Amino acid sequence: MSAVHLILDGATAHVVLDNPAKLNAFTPDMLAQLEAHCATLERSPDIRAVILRSESTRAFCAGADIKAWAGLSPFDFARAWVREGHRIFDRLARLSKPTIAVIHAPAFGGGLELAACCDIRVMAPGATLALPEAQVGIVPGWSGTQRLARLIPEPVLKEMALFGRRIDAARAHGLGFVAEVADDPLATALGIAGGLSHASPRAVEVAKYQIHAAVGEDRAAMIEALGGGMIGASQDKAEGVQAFAEKRKPEFPGA
Structure with missing residues (x-):
């Protein structure tokens, strides 16, 4: 059963995370579904914008499903989990179409890395961002120390990755990581996407x-x-x- 849906609505596509039981934590199947949707979007000339969002009210994405990687050998963890996830997230980041992440609830670990793959982000006032990997004995693996280092100042990224500090919407907006903070981030994202109708x-x-x-x-x-x-x-x-x-x-x- 799909936990990452692709919904086409006119010129706007919605990539929707829908694994509420695990707060949208990524599994191997979800990674494969995300990659398949990216391939479909590249072949869809009528799509002008892509909105990445969550169906769950409790989380944007809690990262990666620990049960999916906890039992892997070091080699398989590095190759089959970290490198594969990184490659698929790169596919999203490099879509030819503009992408907007709607962060209405916590985006932690891989969830934050996923949001960072989008061109811009819209965030709800009560949502938070975090990189808690060190608290479970690992490090960010899907571009949390690479792509995020281009988007967030180094001292702030160290606060998050080394000290486990969470960033709220107001601070994320002040840092430029978030384009807008809105009570209805999806409506705001749709409004931004609509502006593309007047652009080449x-x-x-x-x-x-x-x-x-x-x-x-x-x-x-x-x-x-x-x-x-x-x-x-x-x-x-x-x-x-x-x-x-x-x-x-x-x-x-x-x-």
């Missing part, structure tokens, strides 16, 4: 690539994607493809 989808996509290249989010792929888009629109590319099909030497116009 391709311009938005390219702007996201440019920003990611600047901050180091999959820089190599972003630079090559930008270059590929530029050359793909050229007459040289059209001539090269046509010449190949016609089995002749190309005569590039240089345009």
Whole structure:
């Protein structure tokens, strides 16, 4: 049974966490479902924005299901759990479409790392953020010490990862990690997503690539994607493809 749903609503897609019994703590099946939805979204040209949210009123996401990894060998924990989760979260972070996380309740550990994968975040006043991994004898593994280090000042990140301190919505907003604090964060996120209806989808996509290249989010792929888009629109590319099909030497116009 799916615990990560994909709901398409016009030009907006909702990725919905729905594992309330475990406060949306991620299992291997949930990771696989998230990856499958990311693949679907990349193949959905009509989708303009993606909203990541929780169905549960008690939590955005409590992180990773301890029962899913507690019995793994050190090798399997590193390879099959940490690296695999990191790879799938990267897939979300690198979606070509704008993403918004709706944090209406606690986002801890992997839940905070998941929210950090989105382009912006909207948070309810009573929600909190935390990295409690050290309290169960592990360290953040799904970009909590890497991507979050680009989004949160180093001393604050150390407060959370080393000392277990929680961050409330007001402080997260003051740090720039959260775009808005709202009593109804979903409605606010939908309003933000609606603004994309007046923007060029391709311009938005390219702007996201440019920003990611600047901050180091999959820089190599972003630079090559930008270059590929530029050359793909050229007459040289059209001539090269046509010449190949016609089995002749190309005569590039240089345009």
